[in-house]
Amino acid sequence: MIEFQEIWNPLLIGPFLWLAGIADMACVAYVLLRQAKVDNLKAFSWVLFISIVAALAFVVADLSRPWNLVNALMTSFFTGQFGLFRSWMAVGIVLLSVATLLLFLVALRHTVNIKMLNAVVDSGWFGVLLAVVGLLVAVYSGFLIAATHGIPFWNTPLLPVLWLISSTIGAVALTELMIHRDDIIRFTVRASAAAEVVELVAVLALVNLAMYSGTTAARTSGWALVYGPLAPAFWGGVVVIGSLIPLAIGLVNWRRVISKSLVAAAAILALIGALMLRIVVLQAGVFEPVV
Amino acid sequence: MTRLAHLWDQSRCIACGACIAACNAANYNSTGRENKKWRWLASNIKRVEILTGPRPTLYLIQCQHCDNPPCVLVCPTGASHKDVDGLVKIKKELCIGCKYCMVACPYNARWLDEETGLPRKCMGDECLSRVKAGLDPVCVAVCPAGARAFGDIDDPNSEISRRLAKSRYVRLLKNKDTEPKYFVVVGP
Numbered sequence: 001m002i003e004f005q006e007i008w009n010p011l012l013i014g015p016f017l018w019l020a021g022i023a024d025m026a027c028v029a030y031v032l033l034r035q036a037k038v039d040n041l042k043a044f045s046w047v048l049f050i051s052i053v054a055a056l057a058f059v060v061a062d063l064s065r066p067w068n069l070v071n072a073l074m075t076s077f078f079t080g081q082f083g084l085f086r087s088w089m090a091v092g093i094v095l096l097s098v099a100t101l102l103l104f105l106v107a108l109r110h111t112v113n114i115k116m117l118n119a120v121v122d123s124g125w126f127g128v129l130l131a132v133v134g135l136l137v138a139v140y141s142g143f144l145i146a147a148t149h150g151i152p153f154w155n156t157p158l159l160p161v162l163w164l165i166s167s168t169i170g171a172v173a174l175t176e177l178m179i180h181r182d183d184i185i186r187f188t189v190r191a192s193a194a195a196e197v198v199e200l201v202a203v204l205a206l207v208n209l210a211m212y213s214g215t216t217a218a219r220t221s222g223w224a225l226v227y228g229p230l231a232p233a234f235w236g237g238v239v240v241i242g243s244l245i246p247l248a249i250g251l252v253n254w255r256r257v258i259s260k261s262l263v264a265a266a267a268i269l270a271l272i273g274a275l276m277l278r279i280v281v282l283q284a285g286v287f288e289p290v291v
Numbered sequence: 292m293t294r295l296a297h298l299w300d301q302s303r304c305i306a307c308g309a310c311i312a313a314c315n316a317a318n319y320n321s322t323g324r325e326n327k328k329w330r331w332l333a334s335n336i337k338r339v340e341i342l343t344g345p346r347p348t349l350y351l352i353q354c355q356h357c358d359n360p361p362c363v364l365v366c367p368t369g370a371s372h373k374d375v376d377g378l379v380k381i382k383k384e385l386c387i388g389c390k391y392c393m394v395a396c397p398y399n400a401r402w403l404d405e406e407t408g409l410p411r412k413c414m415g416d417e418c419l420s421r422v423k424a425g426l427d428p429v430c431v432a433v434c435p436a437g438a439r440a441f442g443d444i445d446d447p448n449s450e451i452s453r454r455l456a457k458s459r460y461v462r463l464l465k466n467k468d469t470e471p472k473y474f475v476v477v478g479p
Contacts, residue, residue, distance in 0.1 A: 006328060007393045007403070064388030064408035072368050072387045081369030081385065089391050090367035148394040149361035149467065287399045290463050291341060291350050 002224050005151060005285035012062040014279035017141050018170070019055035020096065021163065021274065023048050023103065025171035027134025030106065031127045033179065042110035044178050049107040052100050088144045095137050102130050138167040151285040153210050153221030162202040169195045170274045173267035185257055192270060193250025200243045203277065217288040225284050233280050242273010294377035295422070296444045296472035298451050299351055303438040306349050310430035310439060311336045317429040318415025328402040335413035336430060354379060354400045354413040355463065355471030362392035362401070377472065380419070383409060397467045444472065
């Protein structure tokens with residue numbers, strides 16, 4: 001029997017990474033949509049804000065001392081012990097706080113009409129800041145997992161790259177579901193199909209590298225995903241539902257969007273696949289035997 | 292500089308479990324509640340049996356008090372820190388329970404105390420106060436076979452230094468570059 005890690009709950013940290021992933025790359029999508037003069041982004045902006053708040057709720061739910069969160073962070077910060085230049089978790093706390101604030105301003109801008117707020121959110125520097133913070137959150141969430149020394153399957157440079165690709169797919173899927181302008185849909189269908197191909201390669205590289213890795217734990221994780229107890233979730237949820245079917249739909253609609261309903265279905269499946277990917281990767285973590 | 296370290300002599304150990312029970316008694320008031328992560332009792336020492344090979348082998352695994360500890364590196368608040376005496380300790384008031392230290396430790400040496408939410412590890416509160424008072428940790432004090440030693444490896448006259456000087460020893464997962472200070476003596 002494989003002893004999977006039971007420290008981080010995949011059903012809490014998985015959705016955290018997924019929701020943060022949707023919100024972060026969708027920040028970039030929001031800026032691009034503004035550039036493309038898409039109007040009525042109210043619902044889109046609220047989905048981003050709700051996503052990041054829900055992400056925070058999931059990660060706090062996995063803490064074993066949530067009651068000490070505020071006090072510990074304040075004490076750590078004001079006594080100079082906060083690990084901003086040492087720990088990816090600390091980097092994430094800062095980035096997620098900034099992203100939450102920025103997304104709140106964006107949602108507010110599309111809900112109430114305050115002149116000063118409109119000017120700030122519509123300015124070029126705000127767009128750049130939002131896109132950069134979104135990109136950094138996407139990258140951070142990969143490094144957070146990859147920096148774990150104890151679990152060789154996660155401890156790979158491929159993981160931040162995979163997370164970035166998967167978050168991009170999530171953002172594109174969200175755009176497909178919420179923005180119905182023809183030229184945007186044409187672009188997102190092609191972008192998501194291309195990203196699905198890259199993600200498929202990255203996912204297969206991750207498990208392949210693990211299976212041929214020098215460490216027993218990484219090989220066990222890779223085996224569990226490809227042949228073992230996690231294989232149905234990996235092949236069915238991540239590869240077929242999350243990648244192959246959306247890719248096939250993308251290719252069908254490549255030249256001309258035949259059906260918007262099909263595009264929406266592909267987007268929903270891609271989002272499910274992105275969630276499954278995070279859950280199975282977290283679940284597959286195994287510690288290296290000490291002896 | 293002081294670098295406190297543990298020594299466990301595998302060749303002398305009689306596997307009586309006194310160190311494990313003493314850790315539970317001294318640091319966790321002999322509680323019967325389960326350490327679910329290790330499926331073990333509330334103790335900072337884990338017994339690992341290797342049943343493959345020509346004969347069964349026993350290892351006692353605990354915090355290695357690494358010179359280069361990954362748990363300290365990843366801790367966002369500085370709760371996990373390396374003290375001036377070389378031991379890796381936890382400041383309870385700074386711990387948020389993110390468990391990053393637990394997944395970062397290649398030795399899987401931390402377990403979650405569900406009552407306090409703290410990631411527990413060697414050394415517990417009682418052992419730390421004993422060490423502060425110049426005494427050995429309880430696991431060392433109770434060992435009937437003299438299989439354990441504790442002290443400053445930078446002091447050539449300490450018991451641990453003298454035993455290391457005349458023994459063959461290994462350090463676990465050396466390839467992880469954590470510079471562990473838990474020495475497993477395998478023979479004279």
